[in-house]
Amino acid sequence: MIEVIIGHYNYWVVILLMMAGFYTVINRGNLIKKIAGLNIFQTSVFLLYISIGYINEGTMPIIAEGFDKYANPLPHVMILTAIVVGVSTIALGLALIVRIKDAYGTIEEDEIHDQDMSL
Amino acid sequence: MIDTLIDITLLVFLTITAIAIIKIHNLFVIIMLFGIFSLHSAGLFVVMDAPDVAFTEAAVGAGISTVLMLATLALTKDHHEKKPKHRARLPLLVILITGAALVYGTYDIPSFGDPDSPAHQHVKPRYIERSVEETGVPNVVTAVLASYRGYDTLGELTVIFTAGLGVMLLIGGRLRSRKKNET
Secondary structure (H helix, E strand, O other), X not given: OHHHHHHHHXXXXXXXXXXXXXXXXXXXXXXXXXXXXXHHHHHHXXXXXXXXXXXXXXXXXXXXXXXXXXXXXHHHHHHHHHHHHHHHHHHHHXXXXXXXXXXXXXXXXXXXXXHHOOO | OHHHHHHHHHHHHHHHHHXXXXXXXXXXXXXXHHHHHHHHHHHHHHHOOOHHHHHHHHHHHHHHHHHHHHHHHHHHOOOEOOOXXXXXXXXXXXXXXXXXXXXXXXXXXXXXXXXXXXXXXXXXXXXXXXXXXXXXXOEHHHHHHHHHOHHHHHHHHHHHHHHHHHHHHHHHHHHHHHHHHHO
16 A cells, blocks of 8 residues: 555646646636646646656666666657647737737636627 | 655645645736746656756746746736636536546556656667667757657647747737827
8 A cells, every 4th residue: 555655646646736727727717827727737747747757766868877777768858849839839828818808808707708698 | 765855845835836826816926826836847857857858847837938927917917816706516526536537547557666667668778778879969858859759849840830920910910909009
């Protein structure tokens, strides 16, 4: 039991963070806060991937003499790409928020729905 | 041992920051806390032996994202989030179920840092052993990013370009119309 906890606590905390971000996205009406939640969700996914690439008593994947245990470089490469793609998504989302503010005069989801008579 | 201690401390900080972001209603504070969250996760990446990811996260996640969010806040001028009208019961149920399913899924993942896990057995040794002689770059992450998967990185530039184009189309018109109104 203790072995399971020691071996998995990292994943569990990451999942907790992921759910905190997810909760902010689906429960909060403010669009900027939603974007912050989305970003937290994203960062926790990155943490999950890097956790899987980690190796006990290993070093960073930079080849040097005297070391033979390296962390897995492939998740690192994927996450580097994901971080950059993530910031592009967020920039686009924030630009949309600016436009929504111009068109509706608010960035609260409830008020936007009221004005649209949707929901 | 010290690694585990730093790891746990940073995870605790991250959790506190995430919960504070849910609880607080001032948007400026939320954005600053978000920057702190990104910086802490960058620290965690260093602990987990991923310095390249940590650089990028600190520069792009904590730097550019925070600046972009602050710029949006300056343009929208809404500093306070209104409290949600509807109850939090359904979203809470959804995240509890999703979280439970994910935690259940982690039982099949090998332990944290296990050297015998499949992730460390299959493709990785090939890159570790051959990348220096094939590309001449000691940093394997750079070798894979810029050499083996160079086209992938080029495709990433297309994504940034498209996003930049989208942002310019969305906001560029706004600035122009404002200028017209002033004259």
